[in-house]
Each structure stands twice: as structure tokens, then as C-alpha cells.
Amino acid sequence: RNIVRNRRLGLKTISFADHAMEEKSLHQKILDVVSERGSASSSALAKHLGYDHQTVVGAIKSLHSLPGVVNVEQRQTELWRLTGEGKDVAQNGSHEVIVFEAVDSKKGTLQSELEKKFPRERLEVGVRQGLVKKWLELKKTGTDDKLLMRKVKVVNDEVKSTLQKIAEQRLEGIGESQFKDLQRRKLLIKGAFTTFLVSKGSAFTTQIEKPVAELTADMIASGAWKGKTFKPYNFSALGLSPKSGHLHPLMKVRSEFRQIFLEMGFTEMPTNNFVESSFWNFDALFQPQQHPARDAHDTFFMKDPKYAAELPEEYAEQVKLVHEGNQYGSIGYQYDWKFEEAKKNVLRTHTTAVTARMLYKLSQQETFSPVKYFSVDRVFRNEALDATHLAEFHQIEGFIADYDLTLANLIGILYEFFKKLGMTNLKFKPTYNPYTEPSMEVFSYHDELKKWIEVGNSGVFRPEMLLPMGLPENVSVIAWGLSLERPTMIKYNVANIRDLFGHKVDLQMVHDNPLCRLDK
Numbered sequence: 433r434n435i436v437r438n439r440r441l442g443l444k445t446i447s448f449a450d451h452a453m454e455e456k457s458l459h460q461k462i463l464d465v466v467s468e469r470g471s472a473s474s475s476a477l478a479k480h481l482g483y484d485h486q487t488v489v490g491a492i493k494s495l496h497s498l499p500g501v502v503n504v505e506q507r508q509t510e511l512w513r514l515t516g517e518g519k520d521v522a523q524n525g526s527h528e529v530i531v532f533e534a535v536d537s538k539k540g541t542l543q544s545e546l547e548k549k550f551p552r553e554r555l556e557v558g559v560r561q562g563l564v565k566k567w568l569e570l571k572k573t574g575t576d577d578k579l580l581m582r583k584v585k586v587v588n589d590e591v592k593s594t595l596q597k598i599a600e601q602r603l604e605g606i607g608e609s610q611f612k613d614l615q616r617r618k619l620l621i622k623g624a625f626t627t628f629l630v631s632k633g634s635a636f637t638t639q640i641e642k643p644v645a646e647l648t649a650d651m652i653a654s655g656a657w658k659g660k661t662f663k664p665y666n667f668s669a670l671g672l673s674p675k676s677g678h679l680h681p682l683m684k685v686r687s688e689f690r691q692i693f694l695e696m697g698f699t700e701m702p703t704n705n706f707v708e709s710s711f712w713n714f715d716a717l718f719q720p721q722q723h724p725a726r727d728a729h730d731t732f733f734m735k736d737p738k739y740a741a742e743l744p745e746e747y748a749e750q751v752k753l754v755h756e757g758n759q760y761g762s763i764g765y766q767y768d769w770k771f772e773e774a775k776k777n778v779l780r781t782h783t784t785a786v787t788a789r790m791l792y793k794l795s796q797q798e799t800f801s802p803v804k805y806f807s808v809d810r811v812f813r814n815e816a817l818d819a820t821h822l823a824e825f826h827q828i829e830g831f832i833a834d835y836d837l838t839l840a841n842l843i844g845i846l847y848e849f850f851k852k853l854g855m856t857n858l859k860f861k862p863t864y865n866p867y868t869e870p871s872m873e874v875f876s877y878h879d880e881l882k883k884w885i886e887v888g889n890s891g892v893f894r895p896e897m898l899l900p901m902g903l904p905e906n907v908s909v910i911a912w913g914l915s916l917e918r919p920t921m922i923k924y925n926v927a928n929i930r931d932l933f934g935h936k937v938d939l940q941m942v943h944d945n946p947l948c949r950l951d952k
Contacts, residue, residue: 458481458483458487458491459491459494459495460640461481462481462488462491462492462495463495463501463502463637463638463640464638465480465481466502466630466632466636467632467636467638470631470632471629471630471631471632472629472630473507473627473628473630474488474489474492474627474628474629475625477492479601489628492504492628492630495630495640498640498643499664500634500635500636501633501635501636501637501640502630502632502633502636503630503633504628504629504630505628505629505631506626506627506628507626507627507628507629508625508626509624509625509626510622510625511601511622511623511624511625512598512603512611512620512622513620513621513622513623513625514598514599514619514620515619515620517618517619518595518614518618518619518620521591521592521595522592522595522596522599525589525592526558526561526589526591526592527554527557527558527561528557528559528561528562528565528567528587529558529587529591530550530554530558531546531550531555531558531559531562531568531580532562532567532568532582532587534546534549534550535580537585540580540581540582541579541580542573542577542578542579542580543559543570543577543578543579543580544577546559546580557617565587566583567582567583567587568580568581568582568583569581591619594610594614595614595619595620598614641661643660643661643662643663644662644663645662645663647662678943679942680937680942681920681926681932681941681942682826682916682917682920682932685916685919685920686826686916690806690808692849692852692853693806695852696804696849696852697804698804698805698806698830699803699805700806700807701783701786701790701805701806701807702786703783703786703807703808703809705780705786706779706780707734707777707778707779707780708777708778708780708785709739709740709743709774709775709776709777709778710726710773710775710776710777711743711748711751711774711775712785712788712789713778713781713782713785714726715748715751715755715769715774716747716751716785716792716897716901717788717866717867718755718897719866719867720755720866721769721770721773721774722765722767723866725781730781730813730814730815731779731781731813731814732778732779732812732813732814732823733777734776734777734778734779737777738776739775739776739777740775740777743771743774743775747792747900747901747902748774750900750901751769751774751900752769752771753900754896754899754900755767756768759900760895760896760899761895762895762896764896779811779812780812781811781812781813782811782827782829782913783807783809783811783827783829783913784829784867784913786807786809787805787807787831787911788897790803790805791833791893791901791903791909792901794833794903795902800903800904800907802832802834802835803832803833804830804831804832804833805830805831806828806829806830806831807827807828807829807830808826808827808828808829808916809826809827810824810825810826810827811825811826811827812824813825824933825915825916825917825929825933826915826916827913827914827915827916828913828915828916829911829912829913830849830911830912830913831893831909831910831911832845832911833903833907833908833909834907834908835904835906835907836906836908837892837908837909837910838892838908839870839872841910842872842890842892842910842912843872845910845912846860846874846888846890846912849912850874850876850887853919855876855887857876857877858874858876859875859877859884860872860873860874860875860890861873861875863889865889865891867891867893867894867897868891868892868893868894868911869891869892870891870892871889871892872889872890872891873888873889873890874888874889874890874912875887887914887918887919888912888913888914889912889913889914890910890911890912890913891910891912892909892910892911893908893909893910917929917932917933920932
């Protein structure tokens, strides 16, 4: 319909076939020149055939894809090119000529008047060049303003004409001093220019036939394939990337930490219960019921179900006694411990609640055997949200239970653990935890930040925590923990934790982030 309409209106209709013929004619012209001369450069072809250089390069690459027809050699040559300002001068004239023409030929023109007409930089260059070339002169007026007068009647814009010649690569007659002067004025730059030398190939011909890319059933049935030239397969070409999911950076770092624990002989604890009773989250860890961490502004309490269904009665009774005092040689906290408070459900504030469950389970065995456990999972705190804190995050925790472990054993295992993270320069600072004594904060020296940064917390579990469970008196438990988010933020250079975890995470960031390899 469009073809009929165009014919009726007297318009020329260009079809896809017309475009193909036009492209084919350029290919044919290139082959004819190469057949006549033996070889030709892309720049010479562009000039000889009257085509844009990039168009000729495209046609050469198309010919090169035909097996053996032409050989193509890439060459680098230095070429003068006009800058953006140079192109403007070549089209509209040099600054000095434009300013000269704006000056009144008889009375002259005040500099303040010219400042209203031209940008400051153009005016400064125009006046300066006009004075140097002795086309213009400045006269005082008795005020701060100056009068610009012509000294000659007519000027020739050699800068404009020279730039036009350079743009057309007609460099004959242009001296080296002119190139340097134009380059100094930032009207020219010297850059690399890529050309292609085309020569005859082993199967050179001027009669080209586009190779067939696909063998069809009709070709096989008719036998037409015998007279066809087929495009060779490119077995090194990359295929389409399969659509797949991508691991979040936290999961990549989590996998690395998990592998480190497994290499050290640890077993992973089951951590699938986000909701814990206050008993396991606080009381079993010898944390008093009036401790500030158990307030609503620090912990998320469950509304439904509000209370845990049951607690281990005998063990809970021992925990009650050690909290109230005078049990296992401890004075306790000297307060009235309440079952109702211990049964309140919370979103666990640390994975140490899982550690307490595992130690209690260990105490129920007939014969104690040493164990090494770890976990990496989510915990919840009722904290104000900012660039480094969220209401939920991941905690990494490990512990070893064995006979007669000491602080020296803890320090030794910490050195081995952090060594696998690429941290060898450690120091330890005493601190307080309700359920460990002694307790230590772990610091590592950061070579890039040039300062010590806290990387974890550690300690030896108190007897008030272990003995009520029924563990042997000479069994000690050493433990340590750190967050997963902090090393991930350092590893992936994330400044705001909300860009790493939560509803504002950019899914493209998850897609683009590289694999995690900790410096072990």
C-alpha cells in the first residue's frame, strides 16, 4: 500500500533490495580497486570512492568475513584532528576575525560593548590575537573602559582556511610552526588513526556470493546445497548466557565462613527457630531477668504465642537456683526468679540461644564427648536503623566444649580462625559478657584504614551456665562470635548496610557482584 501511495504522490520508494544493491555496489567497487592496484588502504578507498571512512571500514570487514577473498591488515597512523573549538572556528571563523569585524571601522568600539556581545574567553582570545597580529590597538578613554580601534582595513582569516584544509587532510603547504600554533591554541590535537590495508586473498574474486548460513531441508531435497558456499561455524563464539539466579553477597561470604569452620572440623548447628523462649535466649545464659537487654526497647517480644509451651522443668529449676544465689559456689544475682518471665517468647537476639540448647543436649548424654559446633544465621534486635545498624542481621558463632580448656586455648583457636580470614595482626581487650568469664573483644589491624577495628567477641562460658545443665565440672566451653554484615560490607565496599540487606537492595547489585574469595 505504501509503495502504491508513494508512486501516486510521485515519491521515490526505497526497498530493502535497494539498500542491498547500494551496499553490494560499494563491495564491488572496493574489489575492483583491489583487483586493479593489488592493495589499497581504507583511507585511500574512502577518498577515491567518495564514501565516509567508517562506511568503507564496515564494507571491508564484511568482505573479510568471506573466506579467502581479501586479506586485511590493521595499521595505526598519527593524524591531526580538529578539537570541538577547532571545528567551530573552521565553520564560523577565528576569534580574532570575528572580534575585528565587530569593531567599528571608523570610531572604534568600547571593550565594554564587546563584552556584551561575546563570551569572555572568546573576546580575550580575539583581542589578544588581534593585538599580536597588529590588526587592532587599545586606546585609553580616561575611564576604566578601553577603546578598541582597527589598524588595518581588511584581514584574511588564515586560521579558518588552514583548519578547513586539515579537516580535509590537504596538508600540503602547511608549515610545522602553523601546526604547533594551532595545537597551542587547542584547536588541533594529534591522535592515532586506525586504517586497514586491503589486499588480494588466496581465493580472491570480484564476483562475490554471500555464503549461506543455514542448510535447509529444501536444499537437501533439491540438491541445491551442492552449488552453495556455506558460512563456516564459529566454534569460539560465546553462546547466550543462561538465565539463572544469583547469590546475594551475604550468602557468598556466608559460604566462605561456613567452609572455614568445616575445614577446622566443626559441625553446623540447626538454627531454624527464629522464635525462642526468654529461657533459652537469656536465662540459660545466666543473664538476669532485670537485665537492660531484656527490655522491650532492645528485644522484640511475641504477642502470639506470648509464652512458650514448656520448659525442661528440672533444668529450669537449677537455673532458678543459680540466678537466686548460693548454688554451685556462686552468689548469683540475689533476686526472685520467675518462670512466667522465662516463658515469654522473643525473636532471638543471638544464636547463643542455639548454643545453649546444644550444650544442654550434650549434657544429657551418658558419657561426655568433646564437640566443636558453629552456626551462621539471622538474629533480631530492636535497634534504631542507620547506615550500620538494622533490626535484623546475621551472627557467626563457634564454640568448643572439652576438658580443662583455658583462655590460652581460646586465644590459640582465635588466631587460627582469623588467620583463615587473612587477619594475622590481632590483639585482645578484656570486656564484660553476662555468660562468659573471662571475656575478650578481638581487634585486627586494618592496613588500608591504618587503625585497629573490632572484629569479634569471645569468652569462656561461666560455670553458672554450664553446671546447671549437668555437664562435668572439669568441662570448659570456649566461644566466639562476629557479625556477617560487617566483613561483607568491607569485602564489597558497601557504605550503607541498607544497600546490602533489606527491601531497598538493588537486585542488579546482586547480579553484578563478583565471587567472594577471602584472603586465607
